[in-house]
Amino acid sequence: MTGEFLDQIFVSTKQWLLSLSFLRGAPDWLIQIASSLLNISAVLGVFLLLFALISVLERKILGRIQNRYGPNRVGPYGLLQPAADGIKLLIKEDIVPLRADKVVHFLAPIVIAAAAILALGVIPYGRNMTPFVIDGGILFFFAVGSTNELAVFMAGWGSNNKFSMLGAMRAIAQMVSYELPLIIAVLPVVMVVGSLSPDVIVAAQGKYTFGFLPHWFVFTPWGAAAFILFFVSSLVESNRTPFDVPEGESEIVAGHMTEYSGFKYATFFLAEYFGMFAISGMAVTLFLGGWHAPIRWLEVVPSYIWFFGKLSVLLFVFIWIRGTLPRMRVDQVMGFAWKFMLPMAFTCIIAAAVWHYQAHGLAGWLWSFAVVAIAYFGLSRLVEKKKFAARTYRFAE
């Protein structure tokens, strides 16, 4: 009883707010608008808080990885650092280059942030907790995501700076290339579930074998492969290390964000993190069982806690990778997308079909595993570069 109450506490709070006396007797459209506004403010509030938290945690974790202290001056353990950062960025001078395309330069951060926020709207955060229920939610997510390329281009073009333009070109090239494996890795899930709605996909992963083996798609061979492909592509889509060539500081200053300062830069920063939250949330929804608990008897813990727990794990991996791996070369990034990721993504579809037609049983699991393994080893053999000759050293005589 208490579990259920805690699980639905936000939903019932919203119901209560909508049934308040001053809204009674209001026309339907007004109630609908009020309901949407509540959803929007909840999503924005939660994720702005998470953004503030992750911006300080990322620096802390990176500091830990690099054996140094992170920010530790503002507040206890440096936890108030985001407030200081925010104030600083707000009162900084907003510099617009003289020869910039003013309108486009101004619009780019708005467009990029709007797309990132919209993408957050279709993810189910808990039981009955999808802000924007739509039949083609998955499609909506990726349609909104595909406008990102244009926004990045606007930033690069509007700045009228060669580094900005180079960064934008790099960003668009790798985003277009990795969008393909990203979307094709989602297809097996959509095919097996038979729906494009995130809620239905989460519901399909809500069963347990023997009460403790959850039916998450990541535990099937095709699902595991698709999840890894999706995760790597999402690193690219959110311009994170090792795929941060568009904003490689040591090569092109800050890519398409070079000419942005103050609050506009902060907006880009926010959009990048919101994009990261959205795509990690989508990964949780598609492969990690959404808001379902890993073990049946743990379902007393509210569903949104499971969702945000899984989300935090994925975000930690993002940061971990950033602290561990060096940046890839541009040609390596592109070659990897077209020669390895894309064929592997197609293999996942075949493996999922094999699994599906073996009635989701053990035989299907093994056959599916075989398909993925054969494709993996075959592709690795094909992609493998010629061995380089041993390096010879020449010393001054």
Added chain:
Amino acid sequence: MNTPSFIFISVLTLAAALAAASIKKLIHAAFCLVAAFLGMAAFFFLLGAEFLGLVQIFVYVGAVAVLIVFTILLTHREEETATTGFKWSGALIAAAIFMGLLWTILQTPNLSTDAPLIEPLTVKKIGEVLMTDYVWPLQCIGLLLTAALIGGLILVKEDRDES
């Protein structure tokens, strides 16, 4: 029922389309065209054709707009090449097309304003129809697109060999 939103979206879409046709700076015109595409998607949403609206955003904003922008980037010179002034030939063609459309619409026998209620077109239904009635056209399009993809790759590859 949706008259205010219909008027709002139409005004925005038409303004964006007009701007796309008349603005001299090519890149701005391209961005206005994107706004017009988004307006079209909004119309689809208004009509309850969710899937079509999303595909409109996906294909036109995500792909076609990027293509247009890249074309401008790779071909555009800084000097003003856009012709100024009113073009009678263009106006004539536009008027002819408009009259043709108008004539066709007026010829349509039942132009009732209260259209029959169409149940919303779900993704599932589209998938079922694609896999049953339209399976051969779908396969043909798939083959064509694969051929185009391979053709594009070969073009790029030859280019690289020369250099």
